[in-house]
Amino acid sequence: MERAGLVLDDETEAFLSFLETEGIVTVSDPLETDQLSAAYMEQYKRQVYFLLDILKSPAKAHEVQKRIFDAHITVFGLGAIGSGILQQLCMMGFRRFTLIDYAEVEENDIARTPYRIAMDVGMPKAEAAKALVEDFAFDPQVEMHNVSLRTDTDLGELVQGTSLIINTTDQPYVGYTNIKLSRYALQHSIPVLAAGGFDAHLASLGELLIPHLTPCADCYATFFHESLKDWKPIPHPVKEREGWFGGLGSLSTFSASTAALDILGYFMNPEDRKAAPGGRGEFLFHDYSLDTFVVERDKECLSCGEGHK
Numbered sequence: 001m002e003r004a005g006l007v008l009d010d011e012t013e014a015f016l017s018f019l020e021t022e023g024i025v026t027v028s029d030p031l032e033t034d035q036l037s038a039a040y041m042e043q044y045k046r047q048v049y050f051l052l053d054i055l056k057s058p059a060k061a062h063e064v065q066k067r068i069f070d071a072h073i074t075v076f077g078l079g080a081i082g083s084g085i086l087q088q089l090c091m092m093g094f095r096r097f098t099l100i101d102y103a104e105v106e107e108n109d110i111a112r113t114p115y116r117i118a119m120d121v122g123m124p125k126a127e128a129a130k131a132l133v134e135d136f137a138f139d140p141q142v143e144m145h146n147v148s149l150r151t152d153t154d155l156g157e158l159v160q161g162t163s164l165i166i167n168t169t170d171q172p173y174v175g176y177t178n179i180k181l182s183r184y185a186l187q188h189s190i191p192v193l194a195a196g197g198f199d200a201h202l203a204s205l206g207e208l209l210i211p212h213l214t215p216c217a218d219c220y221a222t223f224f225h226e227s228l229k230d231w232k233p234i235p236h237p238v239k240e241r242e243g244w245f246g247g248l249g250s251l252s253t254f255s256a257s258t259a260a261l262d263i264l265g266y267f268m269n270p271e272d273r274k275a276a277p278g279g280r281g282e283f284l285f286h287d288y289s290l291d292t293f294v295v296e297r298d299k300e301c302l303s304c305g306e307g308h309k
Helices: 010-021 038-043 045-055 058-070 080-092 125-136 174-188 217-227 249-268
Strands: 072-076 096-100 141-145 164-167 192-194 207-209 278-284 289-295
Touching: 038 045, 045 058, 045 249, 058 249, 072 080, 080 096, 080 125, 080 249, 096 125, 125 141, 164 174, 164 249, 174 192, 174 207, 174 217, 192 249, 207 249, 207 278, 217 278, 217 289, 249 278
Parallel strands: 072 096, 072 164, 096 141, 164 192
Antiparallel strands: 192 207, 278 289
């Protein structure tokens, strides 16, 4: 056989192919591709090298990075977690976003949000997040909406053309907004990542809801309704709790980082979660442990169960 002008015997060719498959050697430049521009590949070459280490193939790494380049991500909620995820996605090569939040950046956001957001106190969070994307992403394309997510919100225009929805809203209540987004996403085959450090649930590991593969938000609601029916909450020391949500910047970064990695894992192999159970977790600060549990799809679920229409 001939390779790069050299005539190789079968044994040498087989050994060289093995080394290439294992990612030990590469015959060609791993950044060289006709799918993406040289400038983009140079900006995200560390990301591509990471993918190459995991996938053992330049072609597969390029395929994943092209999927990321083309993706359109919609983010509901641009607080500490939402903006943290957004920044990390930009650093992975995502560049097309729809950003949705009704609030403004406040002084008390400085301790928890990425610096690019915190420096814009008084600015609508959606506008500050847009500036973040424009600072970090390659050839950014951003649409923003200064609106809140409510039960009567028309999602059609907000999520048009979306590859994946991220929900980090904590008002009016994340359980309600997750269900609204999940039901819409089921009908339009859009995955939803629910993430955030909601009130006492700091440094939480959210769930990725993939239509008809993982449990939907209604499955989670049923699970919690049953599993927490005998639970008695501990009285909170603050009675008037409006404005008391949030936690340490490091905990917010932890939640945002795990969510970003979950999204990257999905784009690396969207079909890799067939029949996978769902679940949620929380990083426990006092002993650095993870408290996790599994949620199975509810076969009787009216939204995604076997008998739904």
